[in-house]
Amino acid sequence: QVQVVESGGGMAQPGDSLRLSCVASGRTFSTSAMGWFRRAPGKEREFVAAITWNSANRIYADSREGRFTISRDNAKNTMYLQMNRLKPEDTAVYYCHAVNSCSGYDCSPSADVWGQGTQVTVSS
Numbered sequence: 001q002v003q004v005v006e007s008g009g010g011m012a013q014p015g016d017s018l019r020l021s022c023v024a025s026g027r028t029f030s031t032s033a034m035g036w037f038r039r040a041p042g043k044e045r046e047f048v049a050a051i052t053w054n055s056a057n058r059i060y061a062d063s064r065e066g067r068f069t070i071s072r073d074n075a076k077n078t079m080y081l082q083m084n085r086l087k088p089e090d091t092a093v094y095y096c097h098a099v100n101s102c103s104g105y106d107c108s109p110s111a112d113v114w115g116q117g118t119q120v121t122v123s124s
Contacts, residue, residue: 002026002034002098009094009118012086020081020118022096030074033099035107036081038092039117049081050099050107062105086122093117 008020020036035050049070050059058070069082079096095117100110 002029002032004096004115006094006096006115006118009120012120012122013124014087014122016086016122017082017084018086018120020083020094020096020120022079022081024077024079024096028098029077032110033102033107034072034079034096035099035109036070036079036094036096037109038090038094038120040089040092043092045095047105047107048094050102051079059102059105059107083120086120088122088124090120091122093119 003025005023006020008018010018012018031053033050033052036048037045038048039045047061049068051070051072055072060068067083067085072079083090095114097109099107101108
């Protein structure tokens with residue numbers, strides 16, 4: 001089981017950039033597909049981006065490719081989400097999680113147990 005701690009969120013203005021980090025513990029991180037998910041106020045949690053264990057493949061939710069970049073460093077047990085050209089609708093709590101499966105531009109988490117996440121607020 002991969003346990004995670006997310007960080008890097010904060011306040012941003014539209015057009016700004018933020019980089020989120022996810023530090024994982026557990027021996028399975030380096031062999032696990034990982035992803036970012038988010039929950040906006042009043043909405044269901046949704047998929048943002050995922051990356052395979054070896055970084056060979058990345059999947060982005062349809063509306064976010066081009067602004068967001070997911071990456072990982074297995075030597076550091078860390079995954080990142082670079083978010084550029086932020087929009088107010090990106091305001092949400094962002095979570096990282098191991099990924100179970102993907103279909104099209106959507107991936108599902110491996111379990112319904114979540115860390116605390118990191119808050120991103122985009123406002124002028």
